[in-house]
Amino acid sequence: MTRTPASVLALCLACMTLEGYDVIAYGAALPFLLAHPGWGVTTAQAGVLGSLTPVGMLVGAVVVGLLTDRLGRRRLVLISTAIFSVAMLACGLAPGVVVFAVGRLLVGLGVGGVLPSIAALVYEYSAAGRHHVNTALAFAGVGVGGALAALVAALFGPDLGFRVVYLVGGGAALVVLPLAMRFLPESLVYLRARGRHDEAAGWAARLGVDAEVAEPPREGSRIGVLFSRRFGVTTVMFCLATFASLLVLFGLYTWLPQLMRSAGYELGSALTFLVVLNVGTAVGPLVLGRLADRYGSRVVTAGSFLLAVVGIAVLSQPLPTVLLYVAVVLAGIGTVGTQILINVFIASRYPVDVRATAIGVALSVGRIGGIVGPLYGAFLLTTQLPTAVLFLAFAAPALLGAVVVASIPRAVAPRPETAGAGARRHDLQAQ
Numbered sequence: 559m560t561r562t563p564a565s566v567l568a569l570c571l572a573c574m575t576l577e578g579y580d581v582i583a584y585g586a587a588l589p590f591l592l593a594h595p596g597w598g599v600t601t602a603q604a605g606v607l608g609s610l611t612p613v614g615m616l617v618g619a620v621v622v623g624l625l626t627d628r629l630g631r632r633r634l635v636l637i638s639t640a641i642f643s644v645a646m647l648a649c650g651l652a653p654g655v656v657v658f659a660v661g662r663l664l665v666g667l668g669v670g671g672v673l674p675s676i677a678a679l680v681y682e683y684s685a686a687g688r689h690h691v692n693t694a695l696a697f698a699g700v701g702v703g704g705a706l707a708a709l710v711a712a713l714f715g716p717d718l719g720f721r722v723v724y725l726v727g728g729g730a731a732l733v734v735l736p737l738a739m740r741f742l743p744e745s746l747v748y749l750r751a752r753g754r755h756d757e758a759a760g761w762a763a764r765l766g767v768d769a770e771v772a773e774p775p776r777e778g779s780r781i782g783v784l785f786s787r788r789f790g791v792t793t794v795m796f797c798l799a800t801f802a803s804l805l806v807l808f809g810l811y812t813w814l815p816q817l818m819r820s821a822g823y824e825l826g827s828a829l830t831f832l833v834v835l836n837v838g839t840a841v842g843p844l845v846l847g848r849l850a851d852r853y854g855s856r857v858v859t860a861g862s863f864l865l866a867v868v869g870i871a872v873l874s875q876p877l878p879t880v881l882l883y884v885a886v887v888l889a890g891i892g893t894v895g896t897q898i899l900i901n902v903f904i905a906s907r908y909p910v911d912v913r914a915t916a917i918g919v920a921l922s923v924g925r926i927g928g929i930v931g932p933l934y935g936a937f938l939l940t941t942q943l944p945t946a947v948l949f950l951a952f953a954a955p956a957l958l959g960a961v962v963v964a965s966i967p968r969a970v971a972p973r974p975e976t977a978g979a980g981a982r983r984h985d986l987q988a989q
Contacts, residue, residue, distance in 0.1 A: 562685045562692055563765040569742045570676050570696040572734045573639060577669050578703025578836070578894075579727045580642055583649075584608055584662065585812045586704075586711035586832055587720035589819070594720060597655055605936025608812040610659055612804070612928030614666020615673075619922040622671045626914050630752075631675040632744040638675075639735050642668025646728030650721045661724075673901075674921060678914035681905040682745055683767070687851055690902050694847025697898040701840025701890065704811070708832040715829075747910055783912050784919055793919065795966045796904050799859075800924025802959030803900060806866060807893040809931030810952055811835075813939065817873075821945045834883050838890025843898045846891065855903035856963060862899055863960035866892025867953045874949035892956060900963075907969060927955075 592599055599607070622634055645664035652658035677693065684692040707723060714722045743765060749758035784793045818831050850858040869888030901917055908916040938948050
């Protein structure tokens with residue numbers, strides 16, 4: 559690509575904003591859910607409910623990997639967005655815990671289907687040298703959406719309860735969905751692989767790009783490519799890194815307000831920390847993306863993990879509020895920011911026609927970390943350990959993630975007959 563279509567980037571940003579809102583909504587609304595009359599949700603039950611969304615995301619990522627070849631990335635994004643839109647509304651209108659739990663599971667199913675396809679589309683439609691920063695820009699929506707969820711909870715939750723957070727998110731998704739149906743393009747690689755060359759040419763003309771830049775599809779199993787001699791160890795390491803990243807992300811996002819309340823802060827102040835956390839996830843990855851485009855994915859991704867370690871560890875100390883806000887921003891950059899960089903790191907390491915599958919596989923395994931994170935936080939809170947120890951326990955998996963990323967094997971150069979200068983440049987850049 560010689561240019562990045564603005565419409566593609568804007569729509570992917572909108573979809574990721576919805577994704578961020580829906581994922582963070584649970585942690586933002588949790589204090590009001592625990593206090594909701596008649597439901598009697600305990601801390602342990604809240605941990606289980608918090609794990610349902612990552613379970614759904616695991617299933618969604620697996621389904622996307624199986625259906626990408628049949629349905630294409632565009633259709634999967636639209637279907638997934640429709641699923642989590644309806645599911646958010648169901649959570650807001652739920653008459654009891656069971657319906658709410660089903661809604662959270664379906665939210666995860668929809669979100670899990672969106673993320674791999676969005677990541678692959680942004681990478682494919684990015685101009686040379688802008689893969690990291692464009693992906694960071696699109697995925698900044700996660701932080702924007704999360705901040706909006708926390709703001710809605712802080713402003714309206716005390717009077718209207720947890721339901722308002724979900725109703726606002728579901729309504730916003732129903733606004734974005736028609737725009738995505740109208741303007742979100744299909745992958746040119748997918749269209750050419752299916753023999754739909756006229757449709758590929760039509761999208762390329764509409765977006766002002768060259769349809770022929772799409773690499774031709776390869777024969778054979780995509781999973782086989784991921785676990786081949788060339789990519790096998792790398793795939794396993796990416797799965798471990800994603801596991802650590804999502805454990806910290808979902809654990810911290812679910813329990814940060816409660817952790818801050820256990821440290822002595824009022825509910826309003828605790829939710830403010832969640833807003834600040836998401837500001838870090840929205841702004842920080844843009845800087846990290848630019849650095850990764852310049853210096854490579856490995857060093858910046860490992861460094862991002864270490865930012866999470868520092869930020870979370872500092873939160874364990876009784877410091878002035880301003881310094882704690884800085885620590886929360888660092889934690890936000892090092893959680894969502896790290897996962898964004900991992901997605902781009904993965905995309906840069908695999909052939910174009912297996913990128914979505916590679917991201918989906920890593921996220922599928924990593925979702926286990928997302929499932930463990932809320933349960934891990936619930937367990938820690940029930941142990942009555944000192945607050946400082948609780949924060950350090952969340953920093954430990956981030957430190958492990960930094961070690962894993964630093965240990966990922968260096969890229970193996972593709973065969974000369976199948977690789978052009980662009981592919982060689984990407985291999986070097988991914989180091």
